[in-house]
Amino acid sequence: MAETLKKGSRVTGAAREKLAADLKRKYxxxxxxxxxxxxxxxxxGFIHRMLSESGVALRGRGGATRGKKAAA
Numbered sequence: 001m002a003e004t005l006k007k008g009s010r011v012t013g014a015a016r017e018k019l020a021a022d023l024k025r026k027y028x029x030x031x032x033x034x035x036x037x038x039x040x041x042x043x044x045g046f047i048h049r050m051l052s053e054s055g056v057a058l059r060g061r062g063g064a065t066r067g068k069k070a071a072a
Contacts, residue, residue, distance in 0.1 A: 007041050020054040027051055033058075 011019055023036055031039075037047045051058060 016050075020050050023047060023050050024054045024056050027056055 019040075023040075026036060027033070033044055033047050033051070037044045040047070048058075
């Protein structure tokens with residue numbers, strides 16, 4: 001996939017739909033937006049936008065949260 005995209009080139013039509021479907025599949029299987037961006041040579045924002053356009057429910061940022069500890 002990455003070798004077919006030139007950095008900064010526009011992705012439109014069928015190629016955009018194919019890319020969106022591929023990104024969605026990889027994101028749903030656990031890949032991060034940053035990993036997808038690095039793999040495709042595109043920006044974080046581009047990948048985020050493509051996932052949003054394809055209707056993906058984006059994961060939260062994770063990490064430690066503040067608040068009451070769960071009852072053990």
